[in-house]
Amino acid sequence: MSYFKDIYKGIKTLLTGMSITGKYFLNARKGALTQEYPDNRDTLKMFDRFRGEVIMPHDENNEHRCTGCQKCEIACPNGSIEIIWDRQIDPETGKKKKMIDQHIYHLGMCTMCSLCIQACPTDAIKWGQNFENSVYDRSYLTKVLNKSGSKVKAGVED
Amino acid sequence: MTKDKITNDSFKTQEYFVNMGPQHPATHGVLRLILTIDGEIIKNIEPDLGYIHRSIEKMCERDSYQQIVHLTDRMDYLSSHINNHAVCLTVEKSLELEVTDRVKVIRTIIDELTRIASHTLWWGVMGMDVGALTTYFLAFRDREMINDIFEETCGARLTMNYNIPGGLMNDIHPNFIKRVKEFLVHFRKKLPEYDSLLTNNVIFQKRTKGVGILSYKDAISYGVSGPVARGSGYSSDVRKIHSYAAYDKVNFDEVLFTEGDTLSRYKVRIAEMWESMKIIEQLIDNIPEGDISVPTKAVIKLPKGEFYQKVETARGELGVYINSTGTKNPYRMKFRSPGLSNLNALNQMVVGGKIGDLVATMASLDIVVPDIDR
Numbered sequence: 001m002s003y004f005k006d007i008y009k010g011i012k013t014l015l016t017g018m019s020i021t022g023k024y025f026l027n028a029r030k031g032a033l034t035q036e037y038p039d040n041r042d043t044l045k046m047f048d049r050f051r052g053e054v055i056m057p058h059d060e061n062n063e064h065r066c067t068g069c070q071k072c073e074i075a076c077p078n079g080s081i082e083i084i085w086d087r088q089i090d091p092e093t094g095k096k097k098k099m100i101d102q103h104i105y106h107l108g109m110c111t112m113c114s115l116c117i118q119a120c121p122t123d124a125i126k127w128g129q130n131f132e133n134s135v136y137d138r139s140y141l142t143k144v145l146n147k148s149g150s151k152v153k154a155g156v157e158d
Numbered sequence: 159m160t161k162d163k164i165t166n167d168s169f170k171t172q173e174y175f176v177n178m179g180p181q182h183p184a185t186h187g188v189l190r191l192i193l194t195i196d197g198e199i200i201k202n203i204e205p206d207l208g209y210i211h212r213s214i215e216k217m218c219e220r221d222s223y224q225q226i227v228h229l230t231d232r233m234d235y236l237s238s239h240i241n242n243h244a245v246c247l248t249v250e251k252s253l254e255l256e257v258t259d260r261v262k263v264i265r266t267i268i269d270e271l272t273r274i275a276s277h278t279l280w281w282g283v284m285g286m287d288v289g290a291l292t293t294y295f296l297a298f299r300d301r302e303m304i305n306d307i308f309e310e311t312c313g314a315r316l317t318m319n320y321n322i323p324g325g326l327m328n329d330i331h332p333n334f335i336k337r338v339k340e341f342l343v344h345f346r347k348k349l350p351e352y353d354s355l356l357t358n359n360v361i362f363q364k365r366t367k368g369v370g371i372l373s374y375k376d377a378i379s380y381g382v383s384g385p386v387a388r389g390s391g392y393s394s395d396v397r398k399i400h401s402y403a404a405y406d407k408v409n410f411d412e413v414l415f416t417e418g419d420t421l422s423r424y425k426v427r428i429a430e431m432w433e434s435m436k437i438i439e440q441l442i443d444n445i446p447e448g449d450i451s452v453p454t455k456a457v458i459k460l461p462k463g464e465f466y467q468k469v470e471t472a473r474g475e476l477g478v479y480i481n482s483t484g485t486k487n488p489y490r491m492k493f494r495s496p497g498l499s500n501l502n503a504l505n506q507m508v509v510g511g512k513i514g515d516l517v518a519t520m521a522s523l524d525i526v527v528p529d530i531d532r
Contacts, residue, residue, distance in 0.1 A: 010360040049313040077225035113228035
């Protein structure tokens, strides 16, 4: 008797499971979260806080906000940020002032922990939304964040 | 030579060794099990670790206390928020720093969301291990919603690094509360489907009922924690016993099943998802106003001494031990990971059983290898 009971129970639970699977099979696109990625590149928008890569925004006069205080370099847990700085003469005051020569960012080493951006006192660096970072050689992943010929925005002090 | 002698010799059985892993899909990562088996019956199991050792504890001795937090994301990557929370709690405890109520509540909500996300992934993988592929897709659909919530608020989907000593990195996103409520409505409808699809299935029940039994006594002596211990009837919920964050303000039950087999460990996790939803529902509507972080010094120096704090991750009890000599780095940092103790008890559960049962039992332990092998 219990043998037949088992068969009945087995078939019943299998059908219950199959009905759920069948329901999703028939409503395949309803409520689906799948994004067809390479096709939706034009409309794909990442969240504002998405951590893609560290960028340094420049304004139209090719000026950034980095004073070369090196706080991001100290905050970085694995040495992804290297700052090469120099003392240059400030054209306005005529005094020698610390200025960045190159803000080097090793994207290949970065763990996206966001500590550098928290540490920056002048909001010079922030997260960029780009996530398509695959390159053919890892040397391309070492980036210089400040553009050539750029300088510090006047009035930005740490 | 008589005929009898030939028959006896040729059917004599002997024990032999089989390597399961390090690249076996059912071991959930790079875990190698050396099985001693006789036919299909398991005689002994020896886990071989070290394939994903990254010396996180040693790296912690190099880093400052803010930098340590992001390393713990990489231990138990499915409950990374809870790991971050544990380190931050230990540092705050040693500095005698009291975080605001807002931080406590947000941390609790996010911890519980992490627990649901971890358990849904486990459910999908558990189904897949016993041969039901559909579960994986259904679980990932629900997990995707939580990942989106995390991505919007924290900026990342897996290694969030959202907690800092003293509070949170940034405030919750304006959409956070709306999205969490949407998720709760969605998940309350979908969680019963988990039961009708897998839990009540006869094939699944035959694979798991009475398989891999861990008795109450063994559960205590092996030091297992989390759903594995509660599946054996051993009450070990750190959230209840040594309450932290906002867990003392909410009502929830500690789920206990006494059978100690694979099915009861499975049922504990399913019931825990209901409890987690209950906790989030109590907190989501009344997140208190306040600061999101208490200002700390740029270089945190802990006082001299030893500090320990434990939390309940999705897998069990995670303990963080800091030995400080008063400098900006810890002298010694030790993590008591739940996975290692749970894996130790595997031998007790499966010896005498079949190889097929081993896969089901291991799935019920919810092993995350980077957590075992830091």
